[in-house]
Amino acid sequence: MNTEMNWNSVCWKSPSNIALVKYWGKYGQQLPRNASISFTLDKSYSQTTIFFRKRQSDQLLLDFQLKGQSNEAFQLRIAKYLDRIVETLPALNDLELRIETENTFPHSAGIASSASGFSAIALGLCSIAEKYEPLPREFFQTASCLARLGSGSAARSVYGGAVLWGETNWYQQTANEYAIPVNTEIHPVFASYRDSILIVSDGIKAVSSTIGHSLMHEHDFEHARFAQADQNLKKLQMALQTGNQTEFVQIVENEALSLHAMMMTSKPWFLLMKPETLEIIHRISYYRERKKIPIAFTLDAGPNIHLLYPESAETEIHAFIHEELESFCYQKQVIHDKVGAGPKVFDLS
Ligand code: DP6
Secondary structure: OOOOOOOEEEEEEEEEEEEEEOOOOEEOOOEEOOOEEEEEEEEEEEEEEEEEEEOOOOOOOEEEEEOOEEOHHHHHHHHHHHHHHOOOOHHHHHEEEEEEEEEOOOOOOOOOHHHHHHHHHHHHHHHHHOOOOOOOOOHHHHHHHHHHHHOHHHHHHHOOOEEEEOOOOOOOOOOOOOEEEOHHHOOHHHHOOEEEEEOOOOOOOOOOHHHHHHOOOOOOOHHHHHHHHHHHHHHHHHHHHHOOHHHHHHHHHHHHHHHHHHHHOOOOOOOOOOHHHHHHHHHHHHHHHHHOOOOEEEOOOOOOEEEEEOHHHHHHHHHHHHHHHHHHOHHHOEEEEEEOOOOEEEEOO
16 A cells, blocks of 8 residues: 555446346335345446545545546435445545546446446445455455445345345345345356347436335235245246246246336336337247247336347347347447356556
């Protein structure tokens, strides 16, 4: 490390993730009402550099920049976030921080930028704090807990491959506070799965996820939904382990449509799919019938579609997207991603 007056820095690249069983509904300090499982992505990531030095004065400690531009709304959100996590990483109390972050995908592309963003920040803060004092838990477990406090789905992005977050009987050593990797229980066909993200709209979200989650309280289908998620997780665990792609398709699509069904039947309701979303879903279903290739669609809380398929079908699926789906996407935008190995650190000091 340099002298006390100079800035040191750490840099983490952390990917977004796509949920297969969805997290929708939370309580307490960002704890999930049901366990969820996701694939961590590869090309869709945030790259976050945190500059740090000993505090020179009582002045506020934080400066935040997105793509080289100060952003007041984000800065406020990060400042609140830091207030919440200094309890876990007290070393931060004595530091000044400058955070610079960039995403490889458009901010509004409907890809969970909060998952990649908060996991990258949490990992960076853990790297810094551990230079001054031992972390309260193992490194990635601490980072997952802290990422969760920024955004629930971010808890899953600190690991690569298949990741589980939340207590469930179907896996060992699960917790609501942090995610765990479950790659040893995954058939090789899924380890190289592809995810082509079809950008139907790059508009601002119609409903913030925090409001969306809160609408699960006293939702007419509240209890049925959490029971369904638990059963889907049980079935998915088996499908992932045995490489059963037919079952995988059924569960993943059931989860996506159930998530949207919850939003459509909450009070107030939200209908986030666009006509193009439905057109694409019908075409995917028809293509699967015709070609007998196990492709699955899933959606987050927005109109964009993630198309999941095995690596072996890549050439055919790219042609299908180009010929039949791309024209329903906003400016024909498609991001071809895949299951990735997880975050990477670049220690610059
Ligand atoms: C539909 O993680 O964005 O993508 O915890 O309020 O930040 P907060 O919510 P967030 O919710 C993600 C919901 C989802 C499903 C999922 O990723 O599991």
